[in-house]
Amino acid sequence: MNFKLIFFIPFLALIFAACTPGSPVLPTPANTPSSTSNPTATLSPTAALTASATPTALPLPPTPQPIPAATHAALTLAQPQFDAVPLGKCASLVEGEASFSFCVRSILIGQQAASKLFKVQVPSGLQWVIVIPEIIYDHGPANQRVQLVHEDLFNIISKGHVLKNDFMQYTPVSNHLNSVTLLPGETSQGYLVFAVYQDDDQPVLRYESQGKATYFALTKPRLPAAEALPITPAWFGDQDMGSAAHPVALGKTIAYDWNGSTLLISVERMLHGINARKELWAAGGGQPAATGDGQENMIVYLHIHLLDAPSTPLDLKSTLFNVYNQGQPAAGQPEINCPMPCLNKLSLYVNGDASGWLPLVTAASDPQPVLGFNNELFFALTDSSQVQSPRAVYPAFAPDAIGPNTIKNVKSGVSLQQHSVVQSLAFSPDNKWLASGGDDHKIHIWDTGSGDEITTLTDSKAMVKSVSFSYDQKWLASANGDETVMVWNTANWKLVQQFNQGGSGLFAGFLADGSLVSVNQAGFITTWDITGGVKLKKDTTQKNISPKCNDSRLNGFDMTFDGSIFAAALDCGYGVVWDANTQARLVTDANRAGDSRVKPYTSAISLSQIGGLAAYGGSYYHQIGFLVDISDISRQLVLGGVGTGTPNIPAIAFAPSGEIVAAGIGSTIRTWWPDGYVWTGRKAIDLKGHAVQVTALKFSTDAALLASGDYQGHILIWKASSQP
Numbered sequence: 188m189n190f191k192l193i194f195f196i197p198f199l200a201l202i203f204a205a206c207t208p209g210s211p212v213l214p215t216p217a218n219t220p221s222s223t224s225n226p227t228a229t230l231s232p233t234a235a236l237t238a239s240a241t242p243t244a245l246p247l248p249p250t251p252q253p254i255p256a257a258t259h260a261a262l263t264l265a266q267p268q269f270d271a272v273p274l275g276k277c278a279s280l281v282e283g284e285a286s287f288s289f290c291v292r293s294i295l296i297g298q299q300a301a302s303k304l305f306k307v308q309v310p311s312g313l314q315w316v317i318v319i320p321e322i323i324y325d326h327g328p329a330n331q332r333v334q335l336v337h338e339d340l341f342n343i344i345s346k347g348h349v350l351k352n353d354f355m356q357y358t359p360v361s362n363h364l365n366s367v368t369l370l371p372g373e374t375s376q377g378y379l380v381f382a383v384y385q386d387d388d389q390p391v392l393r394y395e396s397q398g399k400a401t402y403f404a405l406t407k408p409r410l411p412a413a414e415a416l417p418i419t420p421a422w423f424g425d426q427d428m429g430s431a432a433h434p435v436a437l438g439k440t441i442a443y444d445w446n447g448s449t450l451l452i453s454v455e456r457m458l459h460g461i462n463a464r465k466e467l468w469a470a471g472g473g474q475p476a477a478t479g480d481g482q483e484n485m486i487v488y489l490h491i492h493l494l495d496a497p498s499t500p501l502d503l504k505s506t507l508f509n510v511y512n513q514g515q516p517a518a519g520q521p522e523i524n525c526p527m528p529c530l531n532k533l534s535l536y537v538n539g540d541a542s543g544w545l546p547l548v549t550a551a552s553d554p555q556p557v558l559g560f561n562n563e564l565f566f567a568l569t570d571s572s573q574v575q576s577p578r579a580v581y582p583a584f585a586p587d588a589i590g591p592n593t594i595k596n597v598k599s600g601v602s603l604q605q606h607s608v609v610q611s612l613a614f615s616p617d618n619k620w621l622a623s624g625g626d627d628h629k630i631h632i633w634d635t636g637s638g639d640e641i642t643t644l645t646d647s648k649a650m651v652k653s654v655s656f657s658y659d660q661k662w663l664a665s666a667n668g669d670e671t672v673m674v675w676n677t678a679n680w681k682l683v684q685q686f687n688q689g690g691s692g693l694f695a696g697f698l699a700d701g702s703l704v705s706v707n708q709a710g711f712i713t714t715w716d717i718t719g720g721v722k723l724k725k726d727t728t729q730k731n732i733s734p735k736c737n738d739s740r741l742n743g744f745d746m747t748f749d750g751s752i753f754a755a756a757l758d759c760g761y762g763v764v765w766d767a768n769t770q771a772r773l774v775t776d777a778n779r780a781g782d783s784r785v786k787p788y789t790s791a792i793s794l795s796q797i798g799g800l801a802a803y804g805g806s807y808y809h810q811i812g813f814l815v816d817i818s819d820i821s822r823q824l825v826l827g828g829v830g831t832g833t834p835n836i837p838a839i840a841f842a843p844s845g846e847i848v849a850a851g852i853g854s855t856i857r858t859w860w861p862d863g864y865v866w867t868g869r870k871a872i873d874l875k876g877h878a879v880q881v882t883a884l885k886f887s888t889d890a891a892l893l894a895s896g897d898y899q900g901h902i903l904i905w906k907a908s909s910q911p
Contacts, residue, residue, distance in 0.1 A: 267347035267538040269391050271402035277323070278401050280336075280394070285327035287335050287369075291392060291403045292376070293319045296383075304380070310527030312542070313382040316343065318392060318405065321376050324369040332368045336394075338379060344391040344402075345383035347493065347539020349500055350528075384528075384542070420451055423564055431514070434557050434565040440490075443564050448501055449494040454558060454566045455542070459485040459549060466526040467546060482517070483551040485510065486526060487558060487568065490542045493535040503533040505545060511557045511565070512550040588890035590846040591860040593907035597893070599876045601638040601904040605631050609896025612885035613654040613663075615677075621894055623883075623902055624651025624665055632663075632680070635892065635904055646673060646682045649692075657697040658748075662717060664703050666692030672705045674717050684717050694744040706744045710755065728755045728763065736761050743791040743804075748843075754801050756789035764794070764801050790837055795845030802848045804836025838895075840884040849874075849893065851881030856895055856905075876903050 272278045277290035295303060300315035309315050322335055343350045364377030383390045392403040423429040423443045435441045440453040458466065463484040493501055510517040525531050528543035535541060549556045558566040589597055607627035614621055620641065621633040630644040630651055649669035656663055656677070663675045668691050674684035690707030697703055702723060703715045710728035715721070728741065736759035743756035752773070754764040764773045791804035838851035849858045856874040874895075883896040893905040 266389065267344070267391075267536050267540075269344070269402040269404075269536075271391055271404040274404050274407060277321075278394075278403070279325075280396070280401065282335055282396065285333060285335055286325045287327075288323040288325060289336065289394065289401075289403075290321045290323075291318055291405060292321050294405050295319070296388075296390075296405075300380075310382055312385060312528050314385045316381045316383050316390060316405065318379040318381065319376060320364070320379065321374060322367060322369065323374045324371050327371045329371060332370050334365070334368050336364065336367075338363075338365055340394055340396050341379055342393045342395070343381035343383055344393055344536065344539075345387045346541070347536040348384075348541040349393070349534040349536070349539075350381065350383065382527075429564045429566075431511075431557070431559075431565050434567040436567055437569065441564070442494075443560075445561065447495075451490075451492040451494065452560065452564070452566075453490045454568065455488045455490055457485065457487045457568045459483055463546075466544070467524055481551055482548045485547045485549045485556070485568075486544045487547065488542070488544055489530055491530075491533065491535070491540075493537060493539045495537060500534040500536050500539075503535070505531040505533075507561050508545055508547070509559050509562075510547050510549045510568075511559055512553040516559070517547070517549055517556075587907050588846075589842055589886070589893055589905070589907055590890065594847060594858055594860065594872050596908045597858075597872070597874060597905050598908045599874070599903040599905050601633075601635060603631075603633050603638055603640075603902035603904075605629075605896075605900040605902065607900045608898050609883045609900055609902060610650055611653045611665075612883045612894045612896055612902070613656055614885065614887040614892060614894065615656045616658055616660050616888055618887050618889065618892055620656075620677075621902075621904065622654045622656065622663060623894075623896060624654045625896075625900065626650045628667075630654060630663070630665060633902075642680050644675060644680060644682075646675075646685075647671070652692050653695045655696045655703075657701060657703075658699050659701070662697070664695045664697065664705075664717070666695035666705050666707075668692060670707070672703070672715070674703070684720055686713075686715060686720060688713055693741055696746060698750045699748055702750075704746060704750060706741065706755075708741050710739055710741050712753070714750075726753075726767070728753075728757075742789060745792050745794045745801075747794055748796050752794060754792050754794050756792035756804070758789070760789055762789045762792055762801070791839040791850075793839050793841045793848070795841040795848075796843040800841065800845050800848075802839050802841060802850070804839040804850055837880065837882050838884040840886055840893075842886045842890040842893075843888055846890070847886075849884050849886075851884060851895070854879055854881060854897070856881055856884065856893075874905060877901060 272291075274291055274294075277288040280287055280289050294300075295315075295317040297314045300317045301309060303317060304315055324333075324335060327333065364379050367375045367377045369375055379392075381390070388406060390405050392405055394401045394403070420440045420442045421428050421435070423441055427433045429435050429441050429443070435452075435454070437454055437457070440451050443450045443452060463486045466486060467484055491503070525546050526544045530541060530543040530545050533541055547558075554569070556568050558568055560566070587593065603621075603623070605623055605625055605627065607625040607629075609623055609625050611624040612621065614635070619635060621635050623631045623633065624647075628645070628647050628649060628651065630647070632641040632644070633639070634641055644663075647665060647667045647669075649667045649671070651665050651667055653666040654663065655665075661677055662683075663677055665673050666688075667673065670687055670690055670692060672686040672688050672692060672695055673682060675681060676683050686705070688705050688707050688711065690709040690711060692705065693708050694706040695703065698714075701717070703717050704712065705715065706712050712726040712728070713722055714724040714726075716723050728739065736757055740758040741755050742758055745754045746752060746767070751767055752764060753767045754762070756762055765771060766773060789804070793802045794800070836850050836852065839848070840850075841848050847858055847860050849856050852873075854875070854877040856877075858872050858874065874893075877895065877897045878901070879898045881895055881897050883894075885894045886892070887894075891906060894902060895905065896902045
């Protein structure tokens with residue numbers, strides 16, 4: 188299949204239930220920082236976060252005393268002010284024996300700059316600025332051509348935030364400033380390239396040499412000047428606000444006095460696990476982000492505003508931030524790459540404003556980590572404002588789950604035989620049972636430990652296209668080829684319900700709230716109350732199908748565990764993903780056949796339960812698979828075919844965590860993991876054990892097991908071995 192688009196997200200934030208952490212053992216607040224006259228805020232596609240030592244656990248510091256009420260008057264947010272040389276005017280500068288005039292004659296910003304840098308993608312949240320200065324060499328050694336200035340002497344200040352210039356190596360413009368050399372009396376122009384915040388129309392250029400800074404306005408002053416904005420934030424220490432026992436809620440702003448300066452700080456969002464690793468992988472140019480045993484990557488998006496400070500910029504080092512798990516500081520941060528915009532080093536002027544990502548690590552087993560600043564101000568990283576419904580709870584992944592770190596050790600163990608084509612597979616939530624359905628019109632229930640067949644369900648009169656266990660393991664459902672949907676009680680394996688869905692069955696799956704979703708090949712979707720046999724909801728794929736699709740029959744269907752996202756593989760060659768509640772189409776892409784003699788169609792589809800990923804299997808030679816990130820369709824990356832001559836992929840499956848995707852490529856199970864291998868189109872590991880075409884694949888809900896079935900009824904159960 189030749190779906191060639193991967194859409195990257197910087198991600199839909201995951202929603203967790205939050206609870207108040209216990210009293211932790213915390214380090215004492217850090218020493219008062221010093222301000223320097225030469226701060227830098229590294230902002231580059233591969234900005235490295237230097238490793239720092241693990242904070243020493245010390246007794247809990249005293250509860251901060253409330254700030255006097257007199258300090259709680261409304262604060263004002265104003266624009267940063269600089270004594271800057273106006274646009275088009277010159278400043279007299281001296282370097283050694285040379286004296287020269289430096290003027291910013293003009294700039295290109297936003298789309299104008301992007302048109303000159305069309306081969307380079309601007310980092311997310313930023314816009315390009317091309318500065319066009321003029322250099323007039325006034326006096327210096329005669330007959331000696333010199334380079335008067337260098338790009339390293341310049342920084343851009345965007346909204347009061349010092350952003351270092353790290354983009355020259357990516358800049359396809361001529362007459363780079365570093366290439367300008369002059370004799371006394373000569374004049375020349377050059378180029379400097381920066382990235383500034385998208386909503387900043389008043390950036391300032393800073394030239395710094397020999398401890399002296401000169402500022403250049405890059406735009407004309409606003410008329411009239413922007414008015415100050417009064418705000419009344421929460422204050423650190425008021426009613427224990429911001430303490431370890433009462434961390435600042437996600438998205439809330441707190442005022443914090445630090446070394447005579449007032450900071451307004453908020454944590455806007457948090458990504459962890461696969462969502463964080465996708466961003467870190469992209470920032471690192473395809474290199475996976477490293478973590479220690481039992482850890483996972485985390486990135487938090489911070490917003491920091493500096494209300495008052497000394498005349499020099501205030502430096503905020505990333506080592507002032509640390510994650511706490513169950514009250515204990517996490518291990519020291521590894522040296523990893525930082526997504527843009529990056530706040531691993533931060534330098535702000537008065538009224539400066541900065542927003543960006545900070546890469547961290549956290550314990551993989553902690554669902555409610557807390558972010559600490561200066562060892563005394565704490566932020567919750569989970570959203571307590573969202574009431575969690577039962578369907579938002581998903582089983583935890585096993586310590587030995589099949590993933591990037593274990594896939595090389597995955598081996599087949601139990602071997603089963605049902606003597607007919609395997610159409611569908613499903614693990615019970617406790618992994619003790621495996622249900623298999625096929626062309627023999629039967630459902631076989633297997634003991635996953637011993638391989639024994641526990642029972643055989645013979646109520647169906649047609650092939651069994653789909654099987655599913657309920658999350659409480661009380662029920663088993665099937666969708667059959669004769670329009671029926673059946674439900675059995677797993678306590679005695681008796682048939683308790685039978686529905687007619689009005690079309691040949693394709694899919695049956697339980698939601699976390701106990702309701703059942705069934706889908707037929709015509710694309711009609713029905714949600715059932717299995718206790719009363721009542722239709723709760725009816726839907727269809729028709730409204731989400733592209734007008735170019737001439738055959739809307741479904742070959743595959745999948746959904747997230749909470750039923751919020753649906754995905755369908757269509758016979759016309761399209762795959763479609765949509766929001767089940769709003770009906771908003773998230774992704775539609777065509778299976779573009781490389782061989783015009785072959786009619787394309789999409790044969791299988793699978794969604795990851797977290798991570799916002801969908802995988803499609805297709806039907807034509809050498810172009811039979813693609814992956815799509817459904818979280819953000821604004822960014823795209825071309826992915827080629829999976830490089831096999833197999834004309835079909837009847838089975839494709841994501842591990843629930845989204846960390847592994849597996850596809851039946853002939854008799855081989857080919858696996859990839861999204862941290863680099865899927866995104867670059869390279870295969871990861873091939874699992875071999877079948878002699879004929881693999882027709883069904885299914886991961887257990889905790890990703891500890893993978894079941895595969897083939898055309899001859901042979902079933903294998905795979906798991907990660909402790910021995911390589």
